[in-house]
Amino acid sequence: MLRISVILTVTLCVCACTTAPVIKEEMRYFDGPLPSDLSGSWERNYARDDDVNAVLREAYYQLSRTSQDQYYNGNSVMVGPSSNDMASVVALARLAELITRPDVLTITQDEHEISIEREDDFAMLCSFYNGATKANQSPYGNEVCGWDGKDLVSNLVLPDGLQVTHRFTKSDDGQQLRVITTVTSKTSRLPFSLRRFYKKFEHLPSSFECIETLSMKRVCSTSEVKP
Amino acid sequence: MRQVRIAAMLLTLVLTGFSPAGADEPATAKSSARVALNVSIAVFDPGVPDDQSQFRDLKIFPRIRQVEARFLPFVLRDTLANSHDWGAVRVVPEPDIAAELLVTGTILRSDGAVLALKIRAVDAGGHVWLDKAFSGPVADTRAVADKSGIQQPVFAQVAVELEAAQRQRDAAELRRISDISLIRYGNRLAPSAFGQYLNEGSDGTFSLKRLPAANDPMLERIQRIRGVEYIFTDAVDTKFRELNSEIASIYALWREHRRKSLEYEKEDARWAATSTDNLERGSYESIQNIYDNYKFHRITQQEQDKLAIAFNNEVGPKVDAMEQRIAELEFWVEQRYIEWHRLLEQLFEAETQIEQ
Numbered sequence: 200m201l202r203i204s205v206i207l208t209v210t211l212c213v214c215a216c217t218t219a220p221v222i223k224e225e226m227r228y229f230d231g232p233l234p235s236d237l238s239g240s241w242e243r244n245y246a247r248d249d250d251v252n253a254v255l256r257e258a259y260y261q262l263s264r265t266s267q268d269q270y271y272n273g274n275s276v277m278v279g280p281s282s283n284d285m286a287s288v289v290a291l292a293r294l295a296e297l298i299t300r301p302d303v304l305t306i307t308q309d310e311h312e313i314s315i316e317r318e319d320d321f322a323m324l325c326s327f328y329n330g331a332t333k334a335n336q337s338p339y340g341n342e343v344c345g346w347d348g349k350d351l352v353s354n355l356v357l358p359d360g361l362q363v364t365h366r367f368t369k370s371d372d373g374q375q376l377r378v379i380t381t382v383t384s385k386t387s388r389l390p391f392s393l394r395r396f397y398k399k400f401e402h403l404p405s406s407f408e409c410i411e412t413l414s415m416k417r418v419c420s421t422s423e424v425k426p
Numbered sequence: 427m428r429q430v431r432i433a434a435m436l437l438t439l440v441l442t443g444f445s446p447a448g449a450d451e452p453a454t455a456k457s458s459a460r461v462a463l464n465v466s467i468a469v470f471d472p473g474v475p476d477d478q479s480q481f482r483d484l485k486i487f488p489r490i491r492q493v494e495a496r497f498l499p500f501v502l503r504d505t506l507a508n509s510h511d512w513g514a515v516r517v518v519p520e521p522d523i524a525a526e527l528l529v530t531g532t533i534l535r536s537d538g539a540v541l542a543l544k545i546r547a548v549d550a551g552g553h554v555w556l557d558k559a560f561s562g563p564v565a566d567t568r569a570v571a572d573k574s575g576i577q578q579p580v581f582a583q584v585a586v587e588l589e590a591a592q593r594q595r596d597a598a599e600l601r602r603i604s605d606i607s608l609i610r611y612g613n614r615l616a617p618s619a620f621g622q623y624l625n626e627g628s629d630g631t632f633s634l635k636r637l638p639a640a641n642d643p644m645l646e647r648i649q650r651i652r653g654v655e656y657i658f659t660d661a662v663d664t665k666f667r668e669l670n671s672e673i674a675s676i677y678a679l680w681r682e683h684r685r686k687s688l689e690y691e692k693e694d695a696r697w698a699a700t701s702t703d704n705l706e707r708g709s710y711e712s713i714q715n716i717y718d719n720y721k722f723h724r725i726t727q728q729e730q731d732k733l734a735i736a737f738n739n740e741v742g743p744k745v746d747a748m749e750q751r752i753a754e755l756e757f758w759v760e761q762r763y764i765e766w767h768r769l770l771e772q773l774f775e776a777e778t779q780i781e782q
Contacts, residue, residue, distance in 0.1 A: 283708075286708075286709070291713070294717060298717070311479075321724035321725050322728055326479065328477075329479075335482065336483075338695070339723045358719075359707065359713075361717070386707060386708025410739045411735060411736040412739050414676050414679060415740075
């Protein structure tokens with residue numbers, strides 16, 4: 200039992216405490232065109248999604264198994280996660296849940312960029328030039344992507360050790376998309392991951408063609424708009 | 427079409443070898459009257475780096491820079507023209523090496539707050555009048571009615587320095603520049619006839635060995651051809667001006683949006699610097715705040731991207747149509763150049779043989 204606890208502690212420490220980059224060097228380079236075409240409109244398949252509470256319960260058990268904290272429940276001495284540990288994981292879970300809330304992802308892709316638009320959030324951006332990924336850096340965080348085989352991995356490194364990672368995996372038939380979102384923080388012993396599943400869908404053809412303009416805002420026409 | 431007819435008429439006149447009466451005087455009159463040089467302003471270099479991966483980092487929208495490269499020379503043109511210190515001030519699609527004074531520019535920075543340009547002015551003799559960077563605040567573009575008022579501070583600086591450079595040169599020197607300009611122009615079309623009048627220094631400067639006689643038939647032909655070219659330059663200039671009047675208000679809107687975006691960015695930075703002060707580290711509120719800071723920064727960037735697309739949707743087709751028309755005019759002139767070059771060389775050879 201003691202051996203298992205030690206192994207789990209080490210494993211958790213490796214997961215949560217190390218600073219190894221999510222996007223490894225080899226993931227930043229690729230030959231030829233982008234390894235996968237993720238473009239299209241994707242709608243959430245709730246039936247297959249992870250249940251946040253179930254994942255949180257699992258985190259609780261993991262923390263319990265590795266916790267040094269003991270408490271007395273009236274009958275016997277119990278071992279459980281500290282309130283700080285649990286609060287940190289719950290904070291990550293809430294953020295993961297917030298980030299993965301959008302029902303629809305709209306992904307556009309060309310030879311240099313993949314943009315993943317989400318409702319009520321910024322569009323994730325992956326840039327690729329000369330067979331390598333390019334980080335989008337700013338004082339507020341750095342966004343970099345990489346390819347793990349055909350999986351697209353986006354890693355957002357934010358201040359105070361907060362990281363948000365998305366792994367996009369397309370099914371072989373190209374109709375399903377799995378997105379694993381992982382939030383990690385220096386203040387939490389455990390990362391928190393949620394899986395979301397999406398189905399590809401086609402927008403119904405609109406009878407209006409619209410373009411954005413500066414002076415007239417959105418201009419729509421019943422036929423193809425010639426800007 | 428009208429320009430083509432006029433040009434054809436002038437070409438006929440050119441080739442008739444019309445020779446006015448008069449003594450064999452040097453081509454330039456010895457007047458002490460003030461000389462105002464003609465200025466050609468080439469369409470600016472947009473200053474877009476070759477490396478596309480830098481566009482985002484440098485906040486450059488290439489298509490908009492291309493539009494600015496056509497638009498901004500006109501603001502300079504209007505500034506110079508309004509000063510009444512110059513002869514004809516024209517915007518030309520390509521640098522004209524025989525221009526009396528050629529002004530070229532590169533856009534170094536252009537956002538809602540600051541405009542920075544590198545301006546170079548070289549006279550026909552190859553002497554550099556000005557070669558420096560200018561930068562200044564962008565005038566509040568809410569006053570869009572004053573189209574030429576956009577970025578006026580920077581162009582006013584350029585105009586002042588150009589005018590100062592012109593005043594440093596006396597009338598004789600300015601006339602000489604004008605003469606070199608004409609001879610260089612002739613040399614381009616008929617080097618056999620005009621090469622003998624020019625000295626080219628190892629430093630790229632030009633001086634006159636002597637001038638052809640005022641009634642030199644080749645010189646008169648060259649003057650006529652140049653007149654034809656000016657008609658076309660003015661046609662191109664008119665096209666540019668039409669475009670300018672069409673896009674000036676949209677461009678002003680674009681600048682206004684960019685200026686606001688910069689304000690939002692500053693606001694984001696202020697918020698990010700102060701918003702985490704009272705939050706417990708690792709708490710949901712704290713990490714959400716960190717995430718939101720990034721989110722709002724990116725949303726501000728995305729809005730700029732959308733505005734750039736909207737600008738291009740509106741202006742792009744107008745620019746494309748103008749570029750096509752200018753390309754047609756330039757093609758016509760290029761074709762005539764080849765023809766003029768051939769005919770002038772033949773005429774010179776024939777006339778030289780007769781004299782011999």
